[in-house]
Amino acid sequence: MAQKSKITQLDPRVRAAVDDAIREGRATIDEIVLLIRGMGGEAxxxxxxxxxxNAAxxxxxYRDAQEIAKAWVGRLNAQPEDDVGRMLAEMFKTLAMQTMAQLGDDEQEGPAQPMELMLLAKALDHLTRSQKTxxxxxxxIREALGAKLEQLEGEAKKGGGLDVATIQRIREEVYGIAA
Incomplete structure (x- = not known):
């Protein structure tokens, strides 16, 4: 396993200052080295x-993920009847595939560990099972709804309850089930 970064081993407040400087894009590498030394660290x-x-x-x-999330939220707002669960599952699959592609690419962390691979595989398994459920x-639900509508149609034909045309309209327009 690769050795941990000297920066991650710094005092938390020094590391926070370094992270802020990187995130804001206001400092060069030399300026960050001076910042670390000025706060009593060594790197x-x-x-x-x-x-x-690595931080960049x-x-x-992170920014790419935000862009993808904005696109999905835009799609959800445009088509609110879509299944949110399916959308989230697809987003997770994409994230899992990106994670698998990156495992072992990180120079500081070294190659992927068996535990990481097992946890990722387990998460994908759980996702697949939840989609099946x-x-x-x-x-x-569709079967129960169909049976209830059949029952209502039978009652309507016998003269009780709603008329057949109303039930068929409910079936087609509200539930999207063709008669």
Whole structure:
């Protein structure tokens, strides 16, 4: 396993100042080295450079994720009848695939650990199971709804309750079930 970054081992307030400087984009590598030394820490220019590079990559991923989330929220607002659960599941699948692609790419963390891979696989398994449960639940609801509508139609034909035309209209317009 690769050695931890010297920057992550700094005093938390020094690291917070470094992170702020990187996030705001207001400091060069040399200025960050001086900032660390000025706050009583010690780090080489190369370790700061690696840390800045990794932080910039993480910041880019975060901003990309925000853009994707904005697009999904826009889609949800435009089509509120879409299944939010499916949308979230697709977002998680995308995130999981990106995570799998990145495992082992991080120079500071080293290659992917078996535990990381197992946890990611387990999360994907749970996601798949929950999607199946959602589909099964939707099928059961449609079947129960269909049976109830059949019952109402039978009652309407016998003269009680709503008339057949009203029930068929409810079936088609409200529930989207063709007669």
């Amino acid at each position: 080489s220019r190369s370790s700061v450079g690696r840390y800045v590079k 990559a993480q910041l880019k991923q 959602t589909v099964d639940r939707a099928v059961k």
